[in-house]
Amino acid sequence: NAGVTQTPKFQVLKTGQSMTLQCAQDMNHNSMYWYRQDPGMGLRLIYYSASEGTTDKGEVPNGYNVSRLNKREFSLRLESAAPSQTSVYFCASSEDRGRGMRSNQPQHFGDGTRLSIL
Amino acid sequence: AQSVTQLGSHVSVSEGALVLLRCNYSSSVPPYLFWYVQYPNQGLQLLLKYTTGATLVKGINGFEAEFKKSETSFHLTKPSAHMSDAAEYFCAVSLPIRSSASKIIFGSGTRLSIRP
Numbered sequence: 001n002a003g004v005t006q007t008p009k010f011q012v013l014k015t016g017q018s019m020t021l022q023c024a025q026d027m028n029h030n031s032m033y034w035y036r037q038d039p040g041m042g043l044r045l046i047y048y049s050a051s052e053g054t055t056d057k058g059e060v061p062n063g064y065n066v067s068r069l070n071k072r073e074f075s076l077r078l079e080s081a082a083p084s085q086t087s088v089y090f091c092a093s094s095e096d097r098g099r100g101m102r103s104n105q106p107q108h109f110g111d112g113t114r115l116s117i118l
Numbered sequence: 119a120q121s122v123t124q125l126g127s128h129v130s131v132s133e134g135a136l137v138l139l140r141c142n143y144s145s146s147v148p149p150y151l152f153w154y155v156q157y158p159n160q161g162l163q164l165l166l167k168y169t170t171g172a173t174l175v176k177g178i179n180g181f182e183a184e185f186k187k188s189e190t191s192f193h194l195t196k197p198s199a200h201m202s203d204a205a206e207y208f209c210a211v212s213l214p215i216r217s218s219a220s221k222i223i224f225g226s227g228t229r230l231s232i233r234p
């Protein structure tokens with residue numbers, strides 16, 4: 001059981017380049033999330049998707065776009081990479097209870113993508 | 119506004135000693151609370167969670183946490199530290215957001231080091 005799979009694991013980009021981070025989950029979860037992790041700042045939510053075909057902004061969406069391709073896959077795109085986007089990116093998924101209802105289900109995380117932008 | 123505060127960005131204990139990692143939360147609704155652990159070069163894994171019911175929650179690897187509403191705290195403890203417990207630990211609170219998803223707010227993390 002793979003859980004949440006992220007590719008690539010590592011990437012180095014030059015300023016201005018674009019790339020897409022891929023995420024897939026095999027747990028049939030409705031909700032998927034993209035976070036970035038920076039030292040001393042915990043995890044900050046970039047975008048999330050409550051279901052196939054829907055996406056919403058999180059805390060730090062600027063400079064990113066997302067696509068919920070189907071129930072399994074949720075990709076994150078950097079159109080024009082900047083050094084401030086150097087970070088570790090995590091994808092997560094969870095089973096949520098429905099509109100406006102807090103979930104008591106944990107989020108399941110991938111192993112992360114370590115992205116450096118020069 | 120909802121928030122999570124972890125006291126101490128780095129905690130160091132001796133092997134066999136008590137581990138205590140502190141977490142305080144702010145929430146306008148009864149909280150759902152989580153502790154996650156992150157080992158080097160890995161994602162976060164759930165240690166334990168509190169939703170309703172018993173306020174003392176037991177998790178994996180011998181960890182437990184107690185929900186204290188009067189103190190708005192959810193501290194993580196383990197009676198006897200092992201070298202394998204060295205990792206970063208995150209406290210988190212779950213909140214409802216629109217579009218059927220739940221938002222989790224994470225604390226900034228506490229790095230636990232174990233001295234031989």
